[in-house]
Amino acid sequence: MANFFNDNPDLVFQFENLHIEEIVAIAEQDYQEADKYNYAPKNYSDALENYRKILEIVGDIAANFIAPRAAQVDQDGNSVSAGKVVYAKGLLENLKHLAAAELMGVEFPREFGGLNFPKTIYMQMVEMVSRADASLMNIFGLQDIGMTISKFGNDDQKQEYLPKFVAGEYTGAMALTEPDAGSDLQAVKLHAYQNEQGNWFLRGVKRFITNGGGEVLLVLARSEAGSKDGRGLSLFACHGDDTVVVRRLENKLGIHGSPTCELQFNDTPATLIGKRRFGLIKYVMDLMNSARLGVSGQALGISQAAYSEAVKYARERAQFGQPIINIPAVTNMLIDMRVTLETNRSLFYSTSQWVDLRNKLETQVERLKAAGKSWSEQNERFKQASRICDLLTPITKYILSESANKISYDALQIHGGAGYMKDFTIERLARDARITNIYEGTSQMQIVAASGGVLGDILSDYLDQHAKKAYKGSLTKLAGYLREIREIFLDCLNYVTDKNDHTFHEVAAKDLVDLYSYLYTGYLVLDEAEINNRKIFIANRYITNALAGARRNAESIKTEQYSDLLHADEILN
Numbered sequence: 001m002a003n004f005f006n007d008n009p010d011l012v013f014q015f016e017n018l019h020i021e022e023i024v025a026i027a028e029q030d031y032q033e034a035d036k037y038n039y040a041p042k043n044y045s046d047a048l049e050n051y052r053k054i055l056e057i058v059g060d061i062a063a064n065f066i067a068p069r070a071a072q073v074d075q076d077g078n079s080v081s082a083g084k085v086v087y088a089k090g091l092l093e094n095l096k097h098l099a100a101a102e103l104m105g106v107e108f109p110r111e112f113g114g115l116n117f118p119k120t121i122y123m124q125m126v127e128m129v130s131r132a133d134a135s136l137m138n139i140f141g142l143q144d145i146g147m148t149i150s151k152f153g154n155d156d157q158k159q160e161y162l163p164k165f166v167a168g169e170y171t172g173a174m175a176l177t178e179p180d181a182g183s184d185l186q187a188v189k190l191h192a193y194q195n196e197q198g199n200w201f202l203r204g205v206k207r208f209i210t211n212g213g214g215e216v217l218l219v220l221a222r223s224e225a226g227s228k229d230g231r232g233l234s235l236f237a238c239h240g241d242d243t244v245v246v247r248r249l250e251n252k253l254g255i256h257g258s259p260t261c262e263l264q265f266n267d268t269p270a271t272l273i274g275k276r277r278f279g280l281i282k283y284v285m286d287l288m289n290s291a292r293l294g295v296s297g298q299a300l301g302i303s304q305a306a307y308s309e310a311v312k313y314a315r316e317r318a319q320f321g322q323p324i325i326n327i328p329a330v331t332n333m334l335i336d337m338r339v340t341l342e343t344n345r346s347l348f349y350s351t352s353q354w355v356d357l358r359n360k361l362e363t364q365v366e367r368l369k370a371a372g373k374s375w376s377e378q379n380e381r382f383k384q385a386s387r388i389c390d391l392l393t394p395i396t397k398y399i400l401s402e403s404a405n406k407i408s409y410d411a412l413q414i415h416g417g418a419g420y421m422k423d424f425t426i427e428r429l430a431r432d433a434r435i436t437n438i439y440e441g442t443s444q445m446q447i448v449a450a451s452g453g454v455l456g457d458i459l460s461d462y463l464d465q466h467a468k469k470a471y472k473g474s475l476t477k478l479a480g481y482l483r484e485i486r487e488i489f490l491d492c493l494n495y496v497t498d499k500n501d502h503t504f505h506e507v508a509a510k511d512l513v514d515l516y517s518y519l520y521t522g523y524l525v526l527d528e529a530e531i532n533n534r535k536i537f538i539a540n541r542y543i544t545n546a547l548a549g550a551r552r553n554a555e556s557i558k559t560e561q562y563s564d565l566l567h568a569d570e571i572l573n
């Protein structure tokens with residue numbers, strides 16, 4: 001029987017090569033959780049065994065329950081009745097099934113009924129669910145709403161929302177975007193006000209809200225009258241009660257199973273999450289970074305599905321007297337897709353582990369403070385991990401979402417005319433992929449977010465250590481290529497910073513981020529090639545292409561095409 005975990009050797013490879021021992025130990029409070037909960041792991045190998053069992057269950061559900069419903073969900077879509085969302089039948093069945101399998105509180109603490117799993121394991125689930133039906137991942141991935149309440153909410157909020165989340169009675173929504181506040185969330189206007197008793201209420205409109213008909217909404221709102229920027233915004237939790245009206249569902253290109261809502265808040269009772277004024281700068285940034293990782297997993301799942309469809313079709317379809325998989329141009333496209341898929345997976349799970357470590361170190365610092373113990377050393381590690389996450393999360397979202405579009409585009413191309421028809425799954429996958437580089441911040445905004453860390457060369461220690469490492473056999477040549485890319489990067493970095501021109505920095509940012517991503521991913525796959533022979537092929541193609549790409553990036557930076565911006569009016573007229 002199909003299983004999206006066991007039938008994917010590369011996903012299993014990533015699972016078997018995780019470095020999460022410290023992460024799990026902190027999450028399990030050095031395995032003292034096992035004294036309280038008889039299903040908590042007793043040691044690291046017990047934890048890994050448990051994760052594998054659950055991943056196999058998700059692999060089974062994804063392949064045999066969710067995937068067979070995906071086409072119908074896409075066709076049916078959702079609807080609105082009396083201001084409320086009515087889910088497609090297949091979507092409802094999927095959600096019930098996931099809740100019955102106790103998968104709706106994967107990272108949640110055990111005291112609220114959650115599994116207390118690391119984020120990295122949750123991301124492996126997200127990849128598999130997305131491979132089966134990308135639109136379902138949006139609601140499955142909105143467990144992040146519960147995690148934000150768990151992290152920043154007060155005890156009442158946690159008790160009110162979290163157990164029902166885990167039970168599958170509540171789903172969440174993240175209500176940030178407004179007609180005049182998209183990429184620029186500092187422009188949010190939705191009004192939050194207090195009555196004489198100090199209770200909060202929300203009034204205004206949000207648009208493009210995924211699962212806006214959900215039972216728990218986290219809403220970014222302007223709580224400080226007269227303020228204009230992000231410091232006047234706070235985050236609120238509210239119920240999706242009758243004061244929250246779904247005015248319309250968007251009629252969109254893809255992810256039809258995911259209801260995208262325009263919402264009207266009519267004096268909706270709400271409670272403040274954390275502190276006033278910290279809504280955007282602290283809580284939403286945290287939530288969005290988590291959601292960006294989730295969308296990266298969604299993009300990876302779509303890429304896997306598209307690649308699998310392309311290989312299957314290329315084996316079955318014959319032209320010129322042979323299966324098209326044997327035609328070199330087609331074979332080469334498939335190899336390119338596979339290499340991108342696997343290197344993206346390496347990048348994704350590496351970033352997930354950094355995010356996991358950052359989150360767990362943060363928890364540990366809080367615990368040490370509460371116990372009156374010394375916490376400065378762990379705090380330094382937390383700050384360093386945060387800087388790395390702030391770089392790797394947007395890079396991963398940018399690379400994986402752009403790749404999902406390219407892979408699904410190429411997979412459709414391999415289907416020829418058939419790919420353009422609704423009879424073939426690839427048509428849906430190509431539509432679903434298109435959103436991944438738009439929401440949770442467009443690719444352009446991911447580049448903006450990553451560029452500070454790239455300009456600061458914050459991975460320099462890591463890259464320098466790898467540059468000194470001795471690799472064997474054919475890997476020596478590839479290590480040499482990576483050293484060459486590093487030189488190109490440093491040369492371009494000096495060139496850009498010497499200019500001290502903001503416009504030039506903005507235009508060159510994409511090339512610099514590309515160069516940095518080749519280096520980080522290149523060393524990841526080189527290390528993998530040391531322990532797995534098949535990965536030598538993957539590393540060879542990735543790093544060879546990266547060197548060619550790096551030379552193009554340098555060329556693009558140094559030809560100073562940005563000077564065209566000075567003549568934009570004449571060119572665009």
Ligand SMILES: Cc1cc2nc3c(=O)[nH]c(=O)nc-3n(C[C@H](O)[C@H](O)[C@H](O)COP(=O)(O)OP(=O)(O)OC[C@H]3O[C@@H](n4cnc5c(N)ncnc54)[C@H](O)[C@@H]3O)c2cc1C
Binds near residue numbers: 175
């Ligand atoms: C299907 C769907 C689901 C969504 N779900 C949610 C949700 O659940 N919750 C939520 O709050 N929002 C949601 N959104 C909103 C989504 O996050 C925004 O659409 C996205 O952030 C872009 O904002 P915008 O559409 O206003 O585009 P704009 O901000 O108007 O951007 C238009 C273009 O300008 C570019 N641009 C803008 N500023 C810059 C800059 N500084 N540098 C470089 N380029 C720039 C952008 O890259 C883009 O190409 C969803 C959107 C869609 C389509």
